[in-house]
Amino acid sequence: MTQRKPDIITAAIAAFGAAGRLDKGAYLNYLHRLRPYVDGVLIPGTTAEFPSLTDDERTKLVSWTLTVFETSRIIAQIGAPSTMQALRLMDMASDSGATRFAAITPYYLPATESGILRYYSLLRANTSYPLYAYIFPDVTGNDVSTGTIRRLASLGINGLKLSGTASTRVAIYHRAAPSLSIWSGNDADLPATCAAGGAGVVSGISGAFPDAWAALRDALIRHDDSTASSIQRALIAIVQTIGPTIGNLKYALRILGESVGTCRMPIDEPDESTRLRIRELVSSMRAGNPWSDYLRRHDNTRA
Numbered sequence: 263m264t265q266r267k268p269d270i271i272t273a274a275i276a277a278f279g280a281a282g283r284l285d286k287g288a289y290l291n292y293l294h295r296l297r298p299y300v301d302g303v304l305i306p307g308t309t310a311e312f313p314s315l316t317d318d319e320r321t322k323l324v325s326w327t328l329t330v331f332e333t334s335r336i337i338a339q340i341g342a343p344s345t346m347q348a349l350r351l352m353d354m355a356s357d358s359g360a361t362r363f364a365a366i367t368p369y370y371l372p373a374t375e376s377g378i379l380r381y382y383s384l385l386r387a388n389t390s391y392p393l394y395a396y397i398f399p400d401v402t403g404n405d406v407s408t409g410t411i412r413r414l415a416s417l418g419i420n421g422l423k424l425s426g427t428a429s430t431r432v433a434i435y436h437r438a439a440p441s442l443s444i445w446s447g448n449d450a451d452l453p454a455t456c457a458a459g460g461a462g463v464v465s466g467i468s469g470a471f472p473d474a475w476a477a478l479r480d481a482l483i484r485h486d487d488s489t490a491s492s493i494q495r496a497l498i499a500i501v502q503t504i505g506p507t508i509g510n511l512k513y514a515l516r517i518l519g520e521s522v523g524t525c526r527m528p529i530d531e532p533d534e535s536t537r538l539r540i541r542e543l544v545s546s547m548r549a550g551n552p553w554s555d556y557l558r559r560h561d562n563t564r565a
């Protein structure tokens with residue numbers, strides 16, 4: 263079903279306490295739950311509500327993550343509206359020990375192709391470590407054409423993280439720049455992403471059920487198509503239940519016992535019918551989890 267080991271990279275949340283401040287203890291507990299299963303974490307991306315974080319808070323999250331995950335398994339998201347701020351964030355993350363970086367395209371004001379290329383060119387010149395372009399036109403307002411993807415590859419960008427409408431272009435971008443590693447932000451699309459030439463997924467919802475995403479990855483590695491198809495159907499149902507909102511994801515994590523708090527940004531909590539569906543999902547996963555044997559095998563590897 264796939265020719266390479268697929269990556270499961272969790273788009274990590276940021277845990278907030280009652281006063282809306284970062285909660286280090288809750289965040290570290292959340293990370294330890296992920297560590298045995300996922301190939302890496304991206305922090306702080308959209309799932310961590312990064313526009314609501316100060317530069318110091320963004321760097322704190324990177325530093326805290328480095329106490330749980332090896333440097334090679336962490337991608338520090340340093341994108342910002344201005345190149346100056348993105349360069350500062352890159353330097354701060356690098357000083358903390360980060361050695362892989364992703365930068366969302368400039369946002370808020372429209373950026374031309376030349377502006378986007380200039381932004382990534384300056385970031386590329388500032389580090390010799392892997393650098394990935396994070397493309398999410400639905401929230402940034404700035405899209406990236408196939409021609410720009412080719413130019414990004416020629417600049418030395420190492421890969422792409424595609425979210426929203428851009429996540430449907432894995433095959434198109436792969437054909438345009440086959441040297442780039444491409445991760446889709448579509449949580450439930452790992453097999454199709456790999457079949458299209460992608461490296462794997464960057465998934466927020468995998469933060470709630472990392473064992474399920476790991477089980478799908480491992481079934482794909484074994485070329486166990488029957489098991490992979492069964493798990494894939496379950497993951498689609500999970501994604502449909504939790505949906506694309508951070509409020510739903512944090513509610514699911516709280517039901518799972520993670521004290522991650524609510525959202526700092528004005529994101530609605532799930533309504534009662536959605537809460538009921540999430541509670542039923544969590545209960546079902548606990549009672550008849552088809553990955554329970556996998557979970558038991560890996561529990562003793564937690565840090």
